[in-house]
Amino acid sequence: xxxxxLPVGGNAKERxxxxxxxxxxxxxxxxxxxxxxxxxxxEAKSSGFDVRALRECVKLRAKDAEKLKNEKAILxxxxxxxxxxxxL
Amino acid sequence: xxxxxLPVGGNAKERxxxxxxxxxxxxxxxxxxxxxxxxxxxEAKSSGFDVRALRECVKLRAKDAEKLKNEKAILxxxxxxxxxxxxL
Amino acid sequence: xxxxxLPVGGNAKERxxxxxxxxxxxxxxxxxxxxxxxxxxxEAKSSGFDVRALRECVKLRAKDAEKLKNEKAILxxxxxxxxxxxxL
Amino acid sequence: xxxxxLPVGGNAKERxxxxxxxxxxxxxxxxxxxxxxxxxxxEAKSSGFDVRALRECVKLRAKDAEKLKNEKAILxxxxxxxxxxxxL
DNA sequence: ACACAAAGTTCGCGTC
DNA sequence: GACGCGAACTTTGTGT
Numbered sequence: 180x181x182x183x184x185l186p187v188g189g190n191a192k193e194r195x196x197x198x199x200x201x202x203x204x205x206x207x208x209x210x211x212x213x214x215x216x217x218x219x220x221x222e223a224k225s226s227g228f229d230v231r232a233l234r235e236c237v238k239l240r241a242k243d244a245e246k247l248k249n250e251k252a253i254l255x256x257x258x259x260x261x262x263x264x265x266x267l
Numbered sequence: 268x269x270x271x272x273l274p275v276g277g278n279a280k281e282r283x284x285x286x287x288x289x290x291x292x293x294x295x296x297x298x299x300x301x302x303x304x305x306x307x308x309x310e311a312k313s314s315g316f317d318v319r320a321l322r323e324c325v326k327l328r329a330k331d332a333e334k335l336k337n338e339k340a341i342l343x344x345x346x347x348x349x350x351x352x353x354x355l
Numbered sequence: 356x357x358x359x360x361l362p363v364g365g366n367a368k369e370r371x372x373x374x375x376x377x378x379x380x381x382x383x384x385x386x387x388x389x390x391x392x393x394x395x396x397x398e399a400k401s402s403g404f405d406v407r408a409l410r411e412c413v414k415l416r417a418k419d420a421e422k423l424k425n426e427k428a429i430l431x432x433x434x435x436x437x438x439x440x441x442x443l
Numbered sequence: 444x445x446x447x448x449l450p451v452g453g454n455a456k457e458r459x460x461x462x463x464x465x466x467x468x469x470x471x472x473x474x475x476x477x478x479x480x481x482x483x484x485x486e487a488k489s490s491g492f493d494v495r496a497l498r499e500c501v502k503l504r505a506k507d508a509e510k511l512k513n514e515k516a517i518l519x520x521x522x523x524x525x526x527x528x529x530x531l
Numbered sequence: 532a533c534a535c536a537a538a539g540t541t542c543g544c545g546t547c
Numbered sequence: 548g549a550c551g552c553g554a555a556c557t558t559t560g561t562g563t
Contacts, residue, residue, distance in 0.1 A: 186315030
């Protein structure tokens with residue numbers, strides 16, 4: 180019925196279903212943690228902390244410190260060039 | 268030194284660190300599952316299946332069937348209007 | 356002051372500023388059209404048309420017809436495999 | 444043929460086509476400028492400038508200076524809290 | 532609070 | 548093999 184675009188065999192349907200279900204299960208697990216992360220930020224916010232800054236910290240901590248220093252050094256040059264020294 | 272933008276108290280630093288670490292831990296867990304999902308698709312692909320179609324199936328299954336039918340009905344009208352009947 | 360990360364020369368600052376301003380001007384123009392597009396959709400919506408379907412049509416029209424037919428054929432096989440025949 | 448989901452009238456097809464074509468034309472214009480922006484960055488890069496920093500400058504300049512100062516002040520507090528003082 | 536829309540990030544692909 | 552390009556997904560912000 181459907182040759183040529185599928186690794187034929189009578190069980191192609193079953194295999195397709197199996198792949199999809201595996202993805203769905205994993206996606207559900209993943210969502211769990213995504214929701215947990217949101218909760219943490221919500222808790223932080225309701226405690227008076229700045230969520231934007233927290234997110235930024237997380238992002239920065241995920242990067243290599245040396246690379247970070249380099250990038251900051253370069254950016255500072257450019258910021259100075261355009262007169263935005265107040266961000267240095 | 269830093270009052271006013273933080274829920275003061277000498278332990279603000281510790282609380283900030285705690286929030287960030289909780290997020291980082293959850294993010295790591297989340298990444299685990301994201302990676303697993305990729306592996307499933309990679310396995311499917313190397314088995315000869317079409318990853319794009321699989322992804323689309325997953326996306327469609329996540330939606331409500333009735334809503335899906337509705338949307339398809341409307342889209343078909345529009346596709347017909349612009350002469351793309353071969354997609355019906 | 357800034358050696359090594361910049362194509363030196365006393366006018367590096369000016370060149371940086373010039374690049375940035377060129378980008379900003381082009382960005383402003385680009386935004387004009389982005390806004391116009393939004394207006395078109397808003398007008399369509401307020402005329403009773405389905406914006407989602409319109410967006411989908413635009414996306415589909417931007418693709419090659421042959422490729423589109425192929426993709427649809429494959430997707431149909433997969434949808435059939437998972438019993439979502441009502442989307443065929 | 445298609446009543447109920449459309450602002451009926453025999454010219455619904457024409458109106459749909461018109462909306463889509465307007466969007467397509469505007470999209471083409473928009474793409475022109477997007478391409479121009481890329482060219483500017485490419486030129487800057489081939490002149491030895493740091494594209495990442497230039498993009499960052501553009502982004503920062505688009506924001507309100509006061510808000511920027513505020514955000515930086517807050518972020519600095521948080522960075523200090525987590526011991527990333529080298530980014531101050 | 533929910534959905535829609537916008538932005539940023541990531542991934543896969545084609546090119547050189 | 549790397550680089551840039553374009554598409555897709557995720558996440559964030561907003562408006563209802």
